[in-house]
Amino acid sequence: MAIDKTVATAAEAVADIPDGASLAVGGFGLSGNPIALIEALLAQGAGDLSVVSNNCGVDGWGLGVLLEAGRIRKMTSSYVGENKEFARRYLGGELELELTPQGTLAEKLRAGGSGIAAFYTRSGVGTQVAEGGLPQKYDAEGNVLQASAPKEVRPFAPGGVENEYVLEESIVTDFALVHALRGDRHGNLVFNKAARQFGPPAAMAGKVCIAQVEELVEPGAIDPDQVHLPGVYVHRIIEVGSDIEKRIEKRTVRSAESA
Template identity: 90%
Template structure:
């Protein structure tokens, strides 16, 4: 029997996401934000969400639209510096935050999708990441009411070089939302440039992965050597077309060349 994971619309693809769900969301800065899926979740109404993503978008774009609507209860992220509403909600006790080193976050997602319960890493040793005490929630007066707990630290000697390593548990979420350049009806995905950073591990971590693609093709039309994420990790796929808005997080001008720097484009 043929496998066809395609859905007619983003709204249909996210319709069953309930209140209180956990979501792993792809994107790096504004590159690869699954904006049509995020908007569909906003319109669908799910709230009290726990979201795992490298960042929380910016004011008015990316995950920032869910944040501004009060739909996100907790963020697990590595970078949160471009969103004023995020800072306001965090510092006034409206949002819980679990800060995680960027490489560790990517590996926690990948490990979760690979069936690995936990791993030891050098990242965070000797800091509050390992020792505990990172503020996770404030009250309305700015007092810390919840802080991170200490993690297990052990010594290992890979390659004969001994060092301390901190234990990190993997991440598995109820759903994953990702954006890809191209996909087929079996769910095989091809990402574009910086969008490939966090999207594959985010997709792997979701028990139900929903992918929006700019181009949907028939099974067999993507060269297997060009597949960045195999369809075994993808459960639903929806075509959004190539003519979608891709915002730039920051635009700078080189004094020497007087040319725009488009790093961080929504690939």
């Protein structure tokens, strides 16, 4: 029996995401943001969402549109510095935040999709990441209502050199939303450049992975050696075209003298 995971529209793809769902969302800065799926989810109306993503878009774009609409209850992220509304909501007690080192976050997602419950890493040892105390939730007056708990730390000696490592639990979410350059009807995906940083691990972590692709091709059209994420991880796929809006966070212009 043929496997065809395509759906007709972004609205159809996200229709069953309920209030209170957890989402892993691809994107590295503004590269690889699944904006068609995010906007469809905004229109769909689901709220009280717990989102795992490297960052939360920017004001007015990417995950920022869900944030501004008050649909996100909690963010698990490594970088949040480009979003003023994020800072306002977090410091004002409207948003819970779990800050996680960037490489650790990617591995927590990848490990979750690989059936690995937890792992030890040196990242965060000797800091509040391991020792606890990172503010996760404030009240409206700026008092810390909730702080991160201490994590297990123990020594290991890979290669004969002993160091301390902190235990990090993996992440599995209800859904994943990702953007890829190309995909086939079986769900095999190819990501473009920086979008490959968090696209594959976010997709792996979702119990139901929804992918938007710029180009949809027939099975067999993608060289197996070029597949970045096998279709076993993808459940729904939609084609959005190559002219979909893509934003750049910051532009740097060199003067003629330095060229």
